[in-house]
Amino acid sequence: MNRGVDRPALVGPDARGSLLRRAVILTGATGLVLTTSAHIGSPDTWFEGTAGPYPVRILVRAPGVIPGLADVVVQVTGEGVRAVTASPAGYNAGDRGIPPADTARLVPGRSDSWTVPLWIMAPGSYSVRITVTGSRGQGTAIVPLSAVATRVLDMDRRLGWLLAGFGVFLFVGAVTIIGAAVRESVLPPGETPDPARRRRARFAMGGGGVFVLLLLAGGERWWDAVDRDYRRGLDRGWAAAALVARQDGGNLLRFTIADSGWQGRSWEERAASPLIPDHGRLMHLFLVRESDAGAFGHLHPVSLDSVRFEAPLPPLPAGRYRVFADVTHESGFARTLTATVDLPAPAPAATSRDPDDAWFTGPTVDSVAPLAGGATLVWERRLPGLAVDDPGALNFTVRESDGSIGAVEPYLGMSGHAVVMREDGRVYVHLHPMGTVSASAQVVLRERLASDTARGTLGRRLTDNGALGPLPGHPMALEGRISFPYAFPDRGNYRIWVEIRRHGVVETAAFRATVR
Amino acid sequence: MYAVVVAAALIAIGLTWDISWHRSVGRDTFWTAPHLVEYVAALLVGMSCGWLILKNSFGGASAERSQMVSFWGFRGPLGAWVCVWGSLAMLTSAPFDNWWHNAYGLDVKIVSPPHILLLLGMLGIVAGALLMALAAQNRAPAGGSPGFAATFALSGAILLLLLVTATFEYTGFPNLWRGRLFYQVSAAVFSVLLAAVARAGRLRWPATITALLFMGASLVLSWALEHVPATPRLAPINNPVTHLVAAPFPILLVAPALIFDVLVRRLGDGHDWRLAGLLGAGFVVAFLAVSWPASGFLLSPAARNRVFLADQWDYSVRLGSWRYEYWDGIRNGRMPLRPVLSGFAKGLAIAMLFGAASSRVGLAWGSWMRRVRR
Numbered sequence: 106m107n108r109g110v111d112r113p114a115l116v117g118p119d120a121r122g123s124l125l126r127r128a129v130i131l132t133g134a135t136g137l138v139l140t141t142s143a144h145i146g147s148p149d150t151w152f153e154g155t156a157g158p159y160p161v162r163i164l165v166r167a168p169g170v171i172p173g174l175a176d177v178v179v180q181v182t183g184e185g186v187r188a189v190t191a192s193p194a195g196y197n198a199g200d201r202g203i204p205p206a207d208t209a210r211l212v213p214g215r216s217d218s219w220t221v222p223l224w225i226m227a228p229g230s231y232s233v234r235i236t237v238t239g240s241r242g243q244g245t246a247i248v249p250l251s252a253v254a255t256r257v258l259d260m261d262r263r264l265g266w267l268l269a270g271f272g273v274f275l276f277v278g279a280v281t282i283i284g285a286a287v288r289e290s291v292l293p294p295g296e297t298p299d300p301a302r303r304r305r306a307r308f309a310m311g312g313g314g315v316f317v318l319l320l321l322a323g324g325e326r327w328w329d330a331v332d333r334d335y336r337r338g339l340d341r342g343w344a345a346a347a348l349v350a351r352q353d354g355g356n357l358l359r360f361t362i363a364d365s366g367w368q369g370r371s372w373e374e375r376a377a378s379p380l381i382p383d384h385g386r387l388m389h390l391f392l393v394r395e396s397d398a399g400a401f402g403h404l405h406p407v408s409l410d411s412v413r414f415e416a417p418l419p420p421l422p423a424g425r426y427r428v429f430a431d432v433t434h435e436s437g438f439a440r441t442l443t444a445t446v447d448l449p450a451p452a453p454a455a456t457s458r459d460p461d462d463a464w465f466t467g468p469t470v471d472s473v474a475p476l477a478g479g480a481t482l483v484w485e486r487r488l489p490g491l492a493v494d495d496p497g498a499l500n501f502t503v504r505e506s507d508g509s510i511g512a513v514e515p516y517l518g519m520s521g522h523a524v525v526m527r528e529d530g531r532v533y534v535h536l537h538p539m540g541t542v543s544a545s546a547q548v549v550l551r552e553r554l555a556s557d558t559a560r561g562t563l564g565r566r567l568t569d570n571g572a573l574g575p576l577p578g579h580p581m582a583l584e585g586r587i588s589f590p591y592a593f594p595d596r597g598n599y600r601i602w603v604e605i606r607r608h609g610v611v612e613t614a615a616f617r618a619t620v621r
Numbered sequence: 622m623y624a625v626v627v628a629a630a631l632i633a634i635g636l637t638w639d640i641s642w643h644r645s646v647g648r649d650t651f652w653t654a655p656h657l658v659e660y661v662a663a664l665l666v667g668m669s670c671g672w673l674i675l676k677n678s679f680g681g682a683s684a685e686r687s688q689m690v691s692f693w694g695f696r697g698p699l700g701a702w703v704c705v706w707g708s709l710a711m712l713t714s715a716p717f718d719n720w721w722h723n724a725y726g727l728d729v730k731i732v733s734p735p736h737i738l739l740l741l742g743m744l745g746i747v748a749g750a751l752l753m754a755l756a757a758q759n760r761a762p763a764g765g766s767p768g769f770a771a772t773f774a775l776s777g778a779i780l781l782l783l784l785v786t787a788t789f790e791y792t793g794f795p796n797l798w799r800g801r802l803f804y805q806v807s808a809a810v811f812s813v814l815l816a817a818v819a820r821a822g823r824l825r826w827p828a829t830i831t832a833l834l835f836m837g838a839s840l841v842l843s844w845a846l847e848h849v850p851a852t853p854r855l856a857p858i859n860n861p862v863t864h865l866v867a868a869p870f871p872i873l874l875v876a877p878a879l880i881f882d883v884l885v886r887r888l889g890d891g892h893d894w895r896l897a898g899l900l901g902a903g904f905v906v907a908f909l910a911v912s913w914p915a916s917g918f919l920l921s922p923a924a925r926n927r928v929f930l931a932d933q934w935d936y937s938v939r940l941g942s943w944r945y946e947y948w949d950g951i952r953n954g955r956m957p958l959r960p961v962l963s964g965f966a967k968g969l970a971i972a973m974l975f976g977a978a979s980s981r982v983g984l985a986w987g988s989w990m991r992r993v994r995r
Contacts, residue, residue, distance in 0.1 A: 170725070173723070204853060204854045224854075224855045226647070226937070258724040268716065271712075278709070281702075285699060285702065286690075289699075290699045290756075290993050292994065293994055294760070324734055327734060328734050331725065331734070332725075
């Protein structure tokens with residue numbers, strides 16, 4: 106019953122302590138990290154916006170294990186903040202289903218950052234509600250969180266030895282108790298056991314030992330079964346495929362969502378709710394040449410039906426490309442589908458395209474990228490270098506040819522877009538100045554009414570009234586300083602593509618960086 | 622010995638409270654009150670038995686020492702050794718369980734490998750208490766040991782409470798009381814203890830009294846817990862409860878226990894195989910005769926009050942008409958299925974076989990317990 110929206114089938118939610126949680130993590134237990142849905146290899150959620158009158162930057166560190174604890178860090182700009190609270194609201198639980206908010210503590214040594222752990226009990230789409238109270242009143246920010254289980258914790262070596270030691274002791278103890286029970290327990294006080302009794306005790310100990318070992322073997326198989334079940338419930342990327350078709354002298358990219366979770370006659374049969382447009386487009390598809398990441402495309406395929414999408418190909422050079430397709434479900438669950446595709450040489454006659462499609466084959470630079478008309482896009486890199494988990498690294502400035510700061514125009518509802526990819530394709534994320542979250546996920550989580558029970562009704566209403574259109578529902582700075590709240594999740598060589606619109610034209614700049 | 626029995630009772634209370642906590646509040650750290658009760662009890666047992674063993678190993682009157690069993694050169698009562706083993710198993714399960722939850726997430730299941738280890742530890746402590754009471758009962762002259770015999774019945778009741786809790790997912794809800802699985806699990810798990818108590822107890826109705834004590838303790842705990850205010854603290858909350866969710870009305874083990882007492886006394890010793898067969902059949906018939914009508918009552922509106930404890934559900938479940946339907950089993954939380962009557966008779970026959978095998982083991986265990994003196 107109650108199949109949840111967009112949640113992989115996972116073993117049910119009880120609970121027990123987390124005494125050693127930190128200890129286990131700190132002692133270097135390594136997790137098996139697989140791809141995650143919302144983005145690839147980049148599990149944390151970043152959000153920059155406002156909670157009422159307070160500008161906030163929020164980081165939700167994914168628990169990885171579900172049910173588990175997500176760490177929320179809230180940075181509030183300005184004075185007079187008295188309290189920050191947070192609570193997770195499941196998409197389907199309704200207003201009465203929100204647990205009492207947890208009060209955040211100040212981060213030690215900081216006066217503007219607050220932190221609080223939140224329990225995420227089941228996979229799925231959540232709105233994390235962050236409420237800031239202070240001298241300017243109260244305000245709430247809604248951060249969409251697509252919670253998925255991504256890993257199994259390996260056992261720490263020391264803990265393993267400790268448990269194994271206890272286990273051996275308990276085993277020997279159990280066998281000895283069996284022996285003592287047979288040998289002496291029924292004797293009247295003062296009598297010593299005769300040789301026959303001693304012999305029987307030894308037999309009993311042998312038999313008991315074998316019995317306990319059999320129990321342990323059964324336990325081992327059981328453990329394996331639980332482990333297998335859990336790993337099966339881990340988030341896996343959905344199956345998808347991309348291919349190229351010729352049509353009217355041009356090339357079309359066809360993208361298909363081939364996953365079994367997306368099959369079914371009706372929405373109720375599917376494991377996920379319908380797709381909704383984000384920045385006015387149902388799908389944002391990115392192409393990156395696999396060999397050298399030297400060619401990049403950002404397309405907006407239109408849907409032929411619920412599984413097939415199609416877009417005319419821009420004149421990208423031939424070769425094998427990685428495909429990343431970002432979609433948002435009606436529940437607010439954001440998902441990235443991946444595939445690879447072999448592109449042929451560009452067709453002579455290009456077919457008509459979405460004016461917001463963009464592609465780039467120019468030079469990759471370290472910090473100063475050329476734009477049209479002699480202007481540049483400058484990555485304000487800090488010294489000494491980029492580090493894992495270091496926030497605030499992605500700040501860019503548009504400089505006109507005379508050195509003044511230039512302006513940008515809205516592109517797909519944002520002042521800028523950035524795509525961050527590690528060169529091996531194992532890390533991928535699509536960023537905006539508002540963070541990693543999908544703008545329309547925020548809209549659906551805010552606008553959902555109790556009556557929106559049938560799948561599709563909420564998305565249709567919000568599409569019809571324009572709430573999910575390309576224009577943003579929030580103010581944005583269009584002066585040429587653009588920063589993306591993000592921290593690199595892992596070491597490696599990265600590419601960053603930044604897309605902005607100036608004078609009606611979308612321009613792309615490509616940067617490279619090494620993160621240590 | 623009394624310290625150990627008190628600790629055993631504390632463990633049972635802590636466990637019941639803990640489960641109720643998880644069904645109502647959800648939020649959990651190691652440092653919740655029910656956990657503290659459980660682990661303080663484990664420490665109490667470990668230390669008092671450890672002290673008893675050390676005292677008898679390195680001193681103590683020789684009359685006392687002669688009532689002990691030796692173990693790696695130490696001397697102590699058998700029950701104390703079992704208790705020490707139990708408390709060590711409980712303490713081992715804590716870090717194991719903690720790791721488990723970090724690796725696989727917090728689970729609502731009672732039956733998981735670390736929980737089984739914890740439960741074995743708890744069973745060890747209670748069984749140790751039982752053995753200590755038993756040795757005292759058996760050393761005392763016949764007819765002159767009502768105190769020890771009552772302590773034995775009490776320990777048996779605590780053990781029964783633990784077993785019922787362990788099988789809660791298969792037997793706990795009245796919705797299950799018309800399914801085959803309920804009778805099969807009950808016959809397999811409870812017959813062994815009832816048969817052993819019926820044989821080894823020196824009270825007039827040992828199994829019956831043990832079952833009554835269990836039902837009484839369970840009811841008192843539930844009646845107390847449901848008056849404790851509680852608020853769910855974990856999303857998603859599909860059923861906003863305002864007080865701790867208590868366990869449903871306890872299973873009616875008193876009926877089969879009465880049959881066990883009668884049969885064990887009637888047939889006496891020496892016919893244990895035949896007796897076990899009768900006990901298996903008797904268990905199922907007596908249990909069916911009371912559970913079937915009782916489940917009808919407990920699912921009716923008349924039972925939805927604080928006395929009969931019906932219709933109390935976890936904060937995380939979506940309420941529905943399944944609450945008042947019969948289920949054929951539970952998997953992955955609460956999964957109601959259509960009422961299944963087909964194959965019911967065959968299911969009951971299997972339950973009788975389980976009951977007979979379980980009773981046979983129980984009788985052997987009881988015969989041994991009757992002779993335990995150390």
